[in-house]
Amino acid sequence: MPIPLPSALVDHHAIDLERKYSDGWGLTVNDVATAPSGEFYALYNVYRHTDGATDDEVDPAKAPFGYSLVTRYAPDGTLLATAVSGQSEDVDQDTVFGGSTTGLGEDLWWAKGLCVLPDGTLAATGPEDHTHLITADLTAVTAHHGIPDSGRDDGVRDPFAAWISTTPAGRLLCTTGEYGVHDYGNLLDNIVAITDQPLTPASQPTLRALASLVAEPALHTDGDLRSDVLFDGKPVGMDHRPRPSLIEYLAEAEQTGRQWDWDGASLGRPAVVREDLFVVPVYGRTYRGGSRGQRFAFVLVDDKAECVGRLGGMDPHRDSPFTGFCFEIAADSAHERIYHLNRYGLFAWTATGFRAQRLDLEDQRYKPLTHFTLVDCTPAGELVLAHRTQHLLLRIPCPADLSDLGEVVENALRSYAKERATLKRQWQPTNWHWIDSTAPVHRL
Structure with missing residues (x-):
């Protein structure tokens, strides 16, 4: 399925599709989500930095721009609609494709996650627990939860979550941020939590904390406590949170007791393995000179706030996700x-943490996977991959028997090449940019 650019947007800004991304523009796929009906949604960004353009440039053909886009697909991959949202009010951008005050973010890179809630509403999420609710037909933003630009000091603070995923029964698995993680003064993801009530435009559910990355974030005050994030019935904060923390658990599991080995670690997006079991990625500090060989782990956490194991069978150097920063994980709850x-292999585990498969990407049969990012697993049991340069989505059925994974992936990659050739004849893309003039474009 192509990741489209609306022709009206391309024409409005006179985008040079032949121009290299290194020259100051780009298209990035952030996330994919699937509705219970089988419809797909893709969240992505397009931006341009224009050399020589001043802050008051009004000609859209010359001015810099940035947009968040959400595209809706029918179950068979047919494009149904695209929503376009302008970036923040701090950028002097024309509002033809969405006003900044009703857009999806504080800056170009704000919206990172996408989830279809049980009632069909879309939730677009991002750093500092900003959450926007969007109608299923992409025509309107119905609610926003977030923190004002002034942060913790001024304004109305109404955050919800940085990531959301749904369980088979319709509960919401979320991550939320806290101040003082690794002594930073801004809000960083630190808590994994679950809800028992729905998230709607009219109501925000309570989150029950299941795990904490850092045990005691510094700089906490009573003013940082959130009444909607609870552990044992009380707001999470200071030293009140699930223990051991993920870092404490990993230090003990490695039999080193050295928590400083995980200094600067980050919390990844959790995935739902089944209704009562989740997998939480934890990644060590990244370095400018390269981080291959740095610590990482995928921790299994249950809905009773217990760390019950971790995924095994990965070598910190040979299988490192830090090459290319491939930190995504997906779970097939079916x-x-x-x-x-990641750049070295496609890995598959059972719910106990046993590594049942590793497809080596040095093998020519699977080497094309090095160009893809894992973005989702559908409720029907399909892996969804996004090609980083060809801007296409590939769905791969998850086999019931993991011994069949190699054959299934090999067949899917063959089909990808054939279907891509068909799409090229139909769409006539320019430099792998797929321009659509048929589906409705909604301005958020």
């Missing part, structure tokens, strides 16, 4: 399987 794709 078969209780867990998947991870």
Whole structure:
């Protein structure tokens, strides 16, 4: 399925599709979500930095721009609509494709996550627990939860979550941020939590904390406590949170007791393995000179706030996700399987943490996977991959028997090449940019 650019947007800004991304523009796929009906949604960004343009440039053909886009697909991949949202009010951008005050973010890179809630509403989420609710037909933003630009000091603070995923029964698995993680003064993801009530435009559910990355974030005050994030019935904060923390658990599991080995670690997006079991990625500090060989782990956490294991069978150097920063993980709750794709392999585990498969990407049969990012696993049991340069989505059925994974992936990659050739004849893309003039464009 192509990731489209609306022709009206391309024409309005006179985008040079032949121009290299290194020259100051780009298209990035952030996330994919699937509705219970089988419809797909893709969240992505397009931006341009224009050399020589001043802050008061009004000609859209010359001015810099940035947009968040959400595209809706029918179950068979047919494009149904695209919503376009302008970036922040701090950028002097024309509002033809969405006003900044009703857009999806504080800056170009704000919206990172997408989830279809049980009632069909879309939730677009991002750093500092900003959450926007969007109608299923992409025509309107119905609610926003977030923190004002002034942060913790001024304004009305109404955050919800940085990431959201749904369980088979319709509960919401979320991550939320806290101040003082690793002594930083801004809000960083630190808590994994679950809800028992729905998130709607009219109501925000309570989150029950299941795990904490850092045990005691510094700089906490009573003013930082959130009445909607609870552990044992009380707001999470200071030293009140699930223990051991994920870092404490990993230090003990490695039999080193050295928590400083995980200094600067980050919390990844959790995935739902089954209704009562989740997998939480934890990644060590990244370095400018390269981080291959740095610590990482995928921790299994249950809905009773217990760390019950971790995914095994990965070598910190040979299988490092830090090459290319491939930190995504997906879970097939229909078969209780867990998947991870990085530049070295496609990995698959059972719900107990046993590594059942590793497809080596040095193998020519699977080497094309090095160009893909793992973005989702559908409720029907399909892995969804996004090609980083060809801007296409590939769906791969998850086998019930993981011994069949290699054959299934090989067949899917063959089909990808054939279907891509068909799409090229139909769409006539320019430099792998797919321009659509048929689906409705909604300005948020």
